[in-house]
Amino acid sequence: MSLLSVRGLTRDFDGLRAVDGVDLDLAAGEVRALIGPNGAGKTTLVGMIAGRIAPSRGRVILDGRDITRLPAHRRMRLGMAYTFQITSVFTGLSVAENVWLAARRRVRGAGLAQAVRAALARVGLEGRADQVAGDLAYGHQRLLEIAMGLAQRPRLLILDEPTQGLSEGEIAGFQALVRDLAGEVTILLIEHNMAVVMALAERITVMAGGRILAEGTPPEIHANRAVQAAYLGGDDAADC
Ligand SMILES: Nc1ncnc2c1ncn2[C@@H]1O[C@H](COP(=O)(O)OP(=O)(O)O)[C@@H](O)[C@H]1O
Ligand SMILES: [Mg+2]
Structure with a gap:
């Protein structure tokens, strides 16, 4: 059974259909990349999965349970964690305090300090x-956000452009982290760096114009004519 299923998910913004009848299934433990040109609807789609954006139509099912109407904090308690395109750390608090606040959503009592330490160690921020x-x-703030997600011991981790603004070395560290998490946590990764996508994803879902354009393994997507056309249609093939 799928950990996450999305059926007919649709969102309209003032006459613009940002997401148009999307079906998506994630198997437990898989690393799935979600790619597509700017404006394809990726952030809106994961916003609806996470409960931050209300769908106009459609359903979100986690572990067989319809969670379409659950608020974001209830979905977090069911094991969903996410980082969004805009960093959301509390800049006035310490690194550990930020992770502690996130961990508290899921972990109680004696396990809390351990969860904070483990999450920081996992992203290499234990010294900070x-x-x-x-x-x-900036790169460390993005890693801190991932630590905040991991501290919630998620079953599903959604990462919206996590490598945006990271240096080459930080991207390599991020790739090692995702490999380390693979199998243990289901990951839905919105990513525009195609080298990262090809290296990490078991399957790739391609969105364009609010719809799923293609889905398949990295080699299948690489060879897909419709995908090539969607990217080559823009003036920057790397802009996804
Ligand atoms: N809050 C909003 N209000 C109006 N339009 C929006 C809003 N959020 C996104 N959109 C529009 O929906 C479309 C999809 O946006 P988005 O989901 O951010 O795409 P992506 O993440 O793939 O770049 C775009 O045309 C965008 O301008
Ligand atoms: Mg986006």
């Missing part, structure tokens, strides 16, 4: 636990 989050370099 007491630093003020706002003083971190």
